[in-house]
Amino acid sequence: MPSTLPDDLSTDQKYLHDMCNAISVGVCPVDLSLRNPGLMNHSRWLTTGIAFYVCMCLQRTPQINSKSLFSFIVRVYAPMWFAIKMKPSCKDGGRHVFETINKSRYMKKDLHRVVDPVIQRNGYFGHPENLLLSMITDARPHIREFGVRRIMKARKEAKPGTVRVFKVPTLNFEAEDYTSMIDWRKEPITEPPVTMKIDDETLLRFIHEVVTPIVGFSRYSCHTQAVERHIKLVTEASVAVCGKESRDGFIRVRLESQAKIPKFETKIQHKI
Structure with missing residues (x-):
């Protein structure tokens, strides 16, 4: 688990980290054991994981299935949750997918048949376009060069007026690096829109940077929570007004208004 965390963690996120x-460590502080985890919400995986943690700790002789799920939360789900929270940019999405695969390799083969199809089905950041974003901002110069050359080639081969098809590629679960998660010879390579x-x-300057290049494109999140908020807001703007400029103004005013709303540190402060 990361030792330094963002300042914007919710109460549930802090509770999961402490758990x-x-x-x-193998030692549960008294204040943590007395803390109320709150109600479980099946539509929110974080509270579901926390509730499962508490139930598991209260069992004297946990079942084998419970142990497997408990181990998955500790070794894969929670670390990846905070890894994405620490690095939420779209340029890190490909690395997060690879890390998820890498962390889940400890499981037995029968559990791989359950977990791998889920990772494959949700492997959007394993798409060549997203991997190229990770590659051109990689710390290794030869990886950056490989990514930049691929983008330059895609630009030359692009056909104007054609529809860009986005399809989740077949992931290689035995890959040793995120750059080899897909077969580059079989997947169509198109330039990332950003x-x-x-x-x-x-x-081309990305290749010759001494340190990891500063992102030269717009900041987009790699996790669905932030994306879903934007989709909701854009949908509301499309229903309320017409035209690109009107929608842009609606969204900016709404965000500015939301920023002025008082923020509460904990959920209990919402109660009168």
Whole structure:
């Protein structure tokens, strides 16, 4: 688990982090054992995981299935939750998918048949476009060069007026690096939309950077929670007004209004 965390963690997220640390160390502080985890919500995986944690700790002789799920939360789900929270950019999405696969390899083969199809079905950031974003911002120069060359080639081969098809590729669960999660020879390579406004000269500079390049494209999140909020807001704007400028104004005013609403540190402060 990461030692330094963002300041915007919710009460549930802090509780999950404290529980994971207590389990890893093998000692549960008294204040943590007395803390009320709250109600379980099946539509929110975080509260479901927390509730399962508490139930598991209260069992003297946990069942084998419970142990497997408990181990998965400790070793895969919770670490990846906070890894995504620490690095939420779309440029890190491909690395997160690989890390999820890598962390889940400890399981037995029969459990792989359950987990792997879920990762495959949700492996959107294993798409070549998203992997290229990770590659051109990689710390390794040869990986950056490989990514930039692929984008430059995709630009030359792009056909104007054709519909860009986005399909989740077949993931290689035995890959040793995120760059080899897919078969580049079989997958159609198209340029990531967020790099289309970057000119060739600027893009080539990514190769010769001494340190990890600063992101030269718009900031987009790699986790669905933030994306779903934006989709909801854009939908509301489309229903309320017409035209690109009107929608943009509606969204900016709504965000500015939301920023002025008082923030509460805990859920209990909402109660009168």
